[in-house]
Amino acid sequence: MRVPLSWLRPLVPGLTATPDEVAEALVRAGLEVEQVHRYGHDVEGVVVGRVLDVEELTGHKKPIRYCHVDVGARVHEVVCGATNFAVGDVVPFAQPGAVLPGGFRIATRQTYGRVSDGMICSEAELGLAEESAGILVLPPDSPLGTDVVELLQLRDEVLDIAVTPDRGYTLSVRGVAREVATAFDLPFQDPGLLESPPLSGGYDVRLPDPGCDRYVARVVEGLDPAAPSPAWLQRRLVLAGMRPISLAVDVTNHVMLELGQPLHAFDLDTLRGPVVVRRAAAGERLRTLDDQDRALDPDDLVITDDRGPIALAGVMGGAETEISAATSRILLESAHFAPSSITRTARRHRLPSEASKRFERGVDPDLAAAAAEAAVRLLVELGGAVAGPGTDVDQRPARPVLTLPASKPGRVAGVDYSRDTVVRRLEQVGCAVSGADELQVTPPSWRPDLTGQAELVEEVVRLEGYEQVPVVLPVAPAGRGLSAEQRLRRTAGRALAAAGLVEVVTTPFVSEQALTALGLDRFDPPRLQNPLSEEEGLLRPSLLPGLLHALQRNVGRGLHDVALYETGSVFRGRGSVVADVPGTADRPTPEQLAALDAALPVQPRLAGLVLTGRRGGRPVAVSDAVEVLLALGRALSLTLTVGRGDVAPYHPGRCALLLLDGSPVGTAGELHPRTVAALGVPPRSVAAEVDLDALVGAAVVAGPARAPHVSPYPPSSVDVALVVADDVLAADVERTLRGAAGELLEHLALFDVFTGPQVGEGHRSLAYTLRFRATDRTLTDAEVLAARDAAVAAAADAHGAVLRGA
């Protein structure tokens, strides 16, 4: 809402505060003043002048005039490109040295072969309008030499206020002025107190639907369709951010801006039969003022006459009954519609209008007659119209009376407000208050947001000032600290960073193409109904698309060695629709809550990583990704094992499965060459993904680790080199050795991998060192050899391993 201070001041007599002080006071009271616009302050040296003569200069691409302008003290010669003025017209004249908006300074110059000693100004050039067709012609009796800024009262400030949904009444100069009066403790001149004559014998209006509980219709006749809006009216509209259109439209807009009551003007001669406000019938259509032919919904509240819908109630009028340049008979509508109905209709037809904005937030239903009267008076005064008969169908329900303990505001704020303070503040917002300790409060008609004690409390606290509220730290009961899961998730993140990875936070929106390129279309991710971009219309079922996008960006910025990780939710499954959505009057039943949760897609938290370039002095390989995941497991006191995998988006020969107690929890691999090509990431890039929820869950279940018995007896180490076929996984051989070597095995490590003619084609030698130790004695050679032989035999059994050198 844009509120010119020149419009506001007459409603708050005695207001001497500066615009900035007014803005600041409103901010303190809870109105969001986004900006104070200033007009006319940057115009200087423009005076009233009379055109003495006009000489048309020919031979130029456009008409050029050479004139003499009398500004009283002297006569200036000037060259002008506009043609909408005549000899004798009085115009604004910028003398040499004058300044126009934007710091544009006027100087004497040579142009079109003449001296131009100033400038005749248009409205746009004076900052009065966005654009203007030609020179601004002033009233002929304007005294020559007078400062135009003074004459036209161009200097003004406009408060630009962002209106929150609860404060519909501040979508009017009236509502803002009331707040200003309260803030400065000044009297308020309510423009809504206009007395309407008794209305009877007017147009037939029927309200069968509760969506409209009041409808005032006034007939205005004999309007001069050619009567222009006076400058003051146009100026107010422009400052308030609306475009002047015609007198009738401008008047309805003026009343709406001043009082907050949207009005609609029908061309009376186009109406057929009584006006009925009802819901649209199935199949009905309406061509609205914006020339859109709209299919109406049976929920839409419409104004109808005998032919059917003629306006979308409270949202937009219809084209057929629109006033035209010839309209002289008008039916003025000043009505009150149910906010939620207007919200639904405006949203359904994507038609947010000045009217719907106000009705959605609640218009003062008591104002309908006064607003209509205000418009009628203006049309009579400015358009030569005659007020005809009126109708006021009034089905307003009685306003509820609220009960408020006088001590309640103080108990909410933690401030000791007196009863008098509470009553005074409530009366300032317009409430009628009675009672001693239990206050009976009737909120004013323009505050439909005041529906309960909490809302009344807020009025008292905000007007008294939030800065009065003391600062007290509450004492919470002893807490349990972070949950085990929360601590473990921190540990997981630290482990990944310690492994050399840099965390990224990416958006969860992905495209079908990206999923197809990655072979991740096996998941069934949720789809967004209104995505940011049509391409990225899915929610990520995997962290890899986002990570690879970030990898690309890093590489694109010239980084070669990139190591990224992300932890976060992914989304799988479409979710479902809940049939029985709970109300909000009370706690939902356990079944209702379970149904709400069951409707959500599955949202596991994963950890993902991508690597490219070099790491640890050599090119990254799948082993790097596997190692990071194993390190992540170790950080959570979990032992992950490695198996062979073959899943997208990985190279089938370079893909690992990570298992926890035999169940897959993650994958790692080198990206498939096709994926590399499709995404444009560096070849041989490596990625991995693991179910962080599963790891953390397992770590929580595992509980605290048990201390080992650290043996002081001497160890015995033996080395074995086993020849196995090269498709046998080292991890499998190791697992077999560990399993068979028995309890005496303390440590096992692979220290050499050898391929060559000595071990045969298609085979490799894996050399392990095994360290044995007993907890209660020094081992004999025989015990050690027996354990070693058992391990080797098991490896031979399971993997066809042959002991080298045996």
Place this chain on the structure above:
Amino acid sequence: MPAPDYDPKQVALLDPSELEGARDAGLAAFAAAGSLDELAQARTAHLGDRAHVSLANREIAALPPAAKGDAGKRVNAVRRALQEAFDARREALEQERDARVLVEERVDVSLLPGLVPVGARHPLTTLQERIADVFVAMGWEVAEGPEVEHEWFNFDALNMPADHPAREMQDTLWLAPEGSGLVMRTQTSPVQIRSLLERGLPCYVVAPGRVFRNDALDATHSPVFGQVEGLCVDEGITMAHLRGTLAHFAKEMFGQALRTRLRPSYFPFTEPSAELDLECFSCRGASTRPGGEPCRVCSSEGWLEWGGCGMVNPAVLRACGVDPERWSGFAFGMGLDRTLMVRHDITDIRDLYEGDQRFTLALGTEA
């Protein structure tokens, strides 16, 4: 038995001048030895079994008892002098050798061919942990909720029924199909509802997390951003407790230096409601004073919006089965991105979400 007339001075080996000569020769030889090998040879010559001093020592036994003491002192003095000179020289030569070897073994300790550089966690992550720690230290707990949420949690229970204009204040991302009732949560406030339903009373929770809006990514907007929600519901909670909590939180985040301000505002789920403003970290309000330089960070308003807060609306309590006559509470929500921007002078929000590892490495090491 030695001859009684035997005069030790007659024995050439024991002649004092001979002994001195042998000593001097030995000292000279040791001093001249340029290596441990040469020194070993000089030792054999001057301290070995066949050396003058050793032979002289042997002669002492043959001397008459009266002469033995004198001769023994002389020989021992010489032997000690030689031994000390030898030890000193050996020590010096060994040191020279060791120094040479250590110099030869020098390596470039800054050359780290196998280095895996340390990574970093994202500043949004470390900030969330820091915030959680501030509240956990006060006895609060950390609550969580899903990112795809049912509208009942994200809107209805927060006093935003379907036709409420407040739903228009947030550009909501809805899941298909139309009417699914599922949204990308637009705020962390649904965690308030889940906390009240699941945790019981009193309830002191803080919930950092990611939220989503249908906003294109630019320097100051992101479709994904971090938020932290706080909720306190207990008996006798007032706005004074809200102010106390926010003041403590702001001090922990920004130190004493930045002032905060509560400004009346509107949120459906709180009543009374307030915007929480932070003094502009860049101009500290100077841009609003007459003649002040315009401030790009706060658009010369002197304040930055940090978050919203207020007393929990009784309608919200009722939807969670909490009796508003007995319990009251406050809630607040702040942008984590804005918090980070203020703490670290970040001017472009995209840096947080583009994943450039140079950015995160510089910021993500904070514990």
